[in-house]
Structure formats: structure tokens, C-alpha cells
Amino acid sequence: MLQSLGVFRSFYDPDVHIIYAESIAVVALPFLVGVYCIYIAIKKVQLLLIETGNKKYKLSLEDAIKKNQVENLKAYLTGKLSVRFYDEL
Numbered sequence: 001m002l003q004s005l006g007v008f009r010s011f012y013d014p015d016v017h018i019i020y021a022e023s024i025a026v027v028a029l030p031f032l033v034g035v036y037c038i039y040i041a042i043k044k045v046q047l048l049l050i051e052t053g054n055k056k057y058k059l060s061l062e063d064a065i066k067k068n069q070v071e072n073l074k075a076y077l078t079g080k081l082s083v084r085f086y087d088e089l
Contacts, residue, residue, distance in 0.1 A: 003027055 004027040010016045046065060050057040064070050 048059040
């Protein structure tokens with residue numbers, strides 16, 4: 001926190017003529033990593049919910065969506081498991 005205030009003040013201090021990139025990176029890098037971690041944590045991903053008896057499994061469909069294979073996955077699972085699919089929002 002104090003490091004970030006020091007870098008911020010250096011930009012507006014007329015006596016400072018050199019600001020090292022390392023001092024900016026020390027402040028910016030943790031901030032950017034934190035923003036990325038928050039983004040990954042709250043990103044919505046479609047899941048395939050499988051219930052077998054008393055167990056529930058959640059599988060991410062992110063790879064299937066990226067490869068446009070969701071319909072093929074649905075057709076395969078419908079044929080093998082004789083199940084119906086519902087889209088929940």
C-alpha cells in the first residue's frame with residue numbers, strides 16, 4: 001500500500017525525473033493478478049449435472065463449448081444413457 005502511494009506521488013512530484021519500471025511493476029503486477037483471480041472465480045461456466053443414486057457430479061462443459069461439440073455430446077449421452085437434457089438458466 002505504501003509502495004503504491006510512493007509511486008503515485010512520484011508521477012506528480014516535479015523533483016522526480018526518473019521512475020523505474022520495477023517500482024511500477026511492484027505495484028501493478030499484484031493488482032493485475034488479483035483482478036484476474038477474481039475474474040476466474042466469478043466467471044460463469046455451464047455445467048453438466050449427473051445424479052447417480054445419492055451422488056452428484058458436476059462436469060464443466062467449457063471445452064465442449066469452445067470446440068462447438070455440445071450437441072454431439074448431448075447426442076452421445078442420450079444414445080448411451082437414454083437420458084433427457086434440460087437447459088437451466
